[in-house]
Amino acid sequence: MADNIELTTEHKEMVTQLLDRIRALYSQTSAPVGGWQASTLSAQVNSLLELASTAIQPKTLNDKLAGYVSNDAASSEVISNAVVKRKVDGNISLPQTASGEDDAVNKSYVDAELAKKSNTGHTHSQGEIVGLSATLSNKADAVHQHNMADINGLSNALAGKAASSHTHEMRDINGLSRLEERVNNKVDLVFGKVAESNIPNLPMTKINGLSRALDGKINADGFKVSPDQLDPITTDKISNIDDFVSGKINSVVSSKIEFDQSGKIAPASINYNQYPSLHEAASVSALPKTGLYKGAIGVIKSGEDEGTYWFNTDNATWVKLASGVSNKKTSVNSVNGKTGEVTLSIEEINGWNTARDGLEQLISDAVAASEAKPVFIGSVRVASHVGVTGLTGLKTIDGIQTRAGDVVLLSAQNVSSENGFWVVAATQWVRPSQSEFSSYRPNAIVAISEGTANGGTLWRFSGNAVVNNVANGVNSWSKIFAGGGSGKISTGSGLSNNAGTISVKAGQGLTFSPDGSLTLQASTSVRKYTGVVPEGNRQARIVHNLNTTDVIYQVFDSQRNAVLVGATAMSNTTLSLDFANAPARNQYTVVVMG
Known part of the structure; x- marks a missing residue:
């Protein structure tokens, strides 16, 4: 293989990273049937080579590596002398030896370099990381506490703060004194009510509707209604007045009124205590205060208390009506426009007619009451x-x-x-x-x-x-x-007299027992029971206690209309009423006679 690439240490690391990425690429992709196409593999590798092409001098890694991969699109096998081979199972492998002795990129080199690397997913102990223990020894736990002294400036910052629960003087709260002044100017409420001392005097005209409301009310003087505001009340409007009066003694007159030869009421028959009485004394303190009726007259003829007095039974005191005069003829210059020695008629004496009329009325009432008895x-x-x-x-x-x-x-x-x-x-x-x-x-x-x-x-x-x-x-x-002899009583219908003993005749419906009790005879008398039909049961049981089964009955509704209901005599004290529907409360009443 010509033009071998001479790699520096930096370049070797880049190649190693490149190979790792190539290996990762092909490990994530399933191999196609029949192996990888050269064009496919070349495209994948070339895209990765471009990443490092600018870092390798003098020739780019892309140019050098491109010759090691077959560009034959028709070939389904990686060329035999290529640096990178793709096996049929899809794994990437390097040849055992490089094609040239100066080729640094060979399998032995790569394996040696890979042996120095850790797996992508691995862990280290604290001791395997240089300096980590020393660094952590000066660190605090993630969850920990500090003393106030450990926090710089905290004590100084808290020194100027108040406790969470604390109180203040009124002067410490801005504006509170002014608020107190405003509160002191408000009315005091005791249990939700304004004190009477805080209520101003209001004229009636300031209260809406008060005059109209009072127009319809009675005038009460001293919590008493004046007589002119009351309609006349007859005795039949006063509950139980007859029963109350019947148990009282007639204190106006005695039970017997005597008449003299001229037809007048004898003085002994008149209770003078019921009429205004006249009392003379040397002073007011000497006048009696007990056993008197309202209107009694007291007369003091001389002294500091000289005058005429009227006795008020409401508070047992003598009230002065007029003052006396020392010289009856000369000290009074005029009376009712008259001068000199004055003679007054009854009409000119205040209250005389009223007193006289009252006395005459009392006498008239006494006579009428006496005549009625x-x-x-x-x-x-x-x-x-x-x-x-x-x-x-x-x-x-x-x-x-x-x-x-x-x-x-x-x-x-x-x-x-x-x-x-x-x-x-x-x-x-x-x-x-x-x-x-x-x-x-x-x-x-x-x-x-x-x-x-x-x-x-x-x-x-x-x-x-x-x-x-x-x-x-x-x-x-x-x-x-009607009587005779020693209280003899004549007998009437239904009674018989036998030597002064009164008895009820037989067959009258009444029977006297030896103990003196009186009993109705069931065979000749009829008794009645009335009651409310019980609720909630179609067969209503009526306990009449008439002691007979020979009874007649009638049921009424709440409007007193007769209701037809079947019945059965259960016993001589009980009757059963049969209703189509169970009666409601107070729906029916029943009358049983027998």
Whole structure:
């Protein structure tokens, strides 16, 4: 082989790299069937030779190597004396010896050079790398910590910093003092409400709609509604007032009002404590303060407290109405435009008409209340329910022989004025002088002590006017409690009287037990059960406890319409109702009778 290439060490390294790349190239490509074409191999090699052509002098490596590869396109074999041969299996190989003794690129050389190289994928231990251990000995671990002193300037930088949790004085925060001043000018809120001291006085005109809202409200003075703002209220509008009043004592008048001969109420029948009373004392402190009614009048005739006072029961104090004068004739120059000695009419005295009208109304109410109540006027020995002829001598009345001095009641005389009370005498009978028998008013009641028909009975005066003189006017008396003997009671329908024992007649539907209890007879009486039909079951069980299976029933809906429902008597206390659909809550009610 002529013109051998003389390679320097640098060139040898380049050739070695070139061969490595050629070997890598062909190791990555499968050999074609029948071997490699010279043209194909030449093209691959030439492309690599161009990389080093500029680095080899004096002739390019491309020119020298080109002669070692066959350019015969028809040949499927690499020429035998080529430097680089391609075996049939596709591997690259070099000839054992070069064609010339000066040819440095031979297999032995290449193998020797390759033996000096490491594989492309290999590892080294730390000791195989020169200086690596010494270098690493001065290095820190990838994950490590430092003391603050190891970081230059860190201590100085942190010295001027505050702790993460710290507090400040108000003066340390810019603008906080000004904020405090603004907060102090705000209202204080206690539980979300503005303190009353922080609310300014506002006129009503500044509150929208307040006047209109107040126009529809009542005026309350001291939390009390004035009487002129209340409509009249009748007693039937006050719950339970009748029950409450019925249990109270009538404190206005006594249970009995006496009338004198002139028809006026006797003074003893009037409770003067109910009316304004007059009290005189030497000073206000000496006036009584207990046992008084509102409107009591106190009079101090002399001294520092001289004057007229009115008693206020709300706070038990005496209120001065007018001051007295030392000289009644000369000290008063004029009264209501009059001068000199003045005479005042009732109309000119303030409050007199009101006080007088109030007193008259109280008396009128007392009289009306008294007249509406029955008043017992005592008892007489006998009463006659038939006319008595000739009111003289000791007569037998209602089976009782009268005695002189007996008071009797006549109720059936031909002349009404002869009715009423009489005192029996051996000669002419006279009217009684006792006030209770000489005058009385409507609803007066008298008890009869003895007599076959009227003994133990009560009689009522049924006249409409007060009888001031028993000898004049109409005296109408009627029996209101039928009796006889010692409280004998006449029996009516359904009752029987056997020697003073009242019994229920047989067959009336009632039975008395020996213990005194009263029982309805199931065979002659009908009882009723009413209840709500239970919800949620088509067969609703009704427990009526009527103790019989002979019952009739009716079911009603919520509109009180009758509903047809089948039923079965389960027992003498239980009835089963059959519904097409289970009833809802309170949908039906049932009435059972038996």
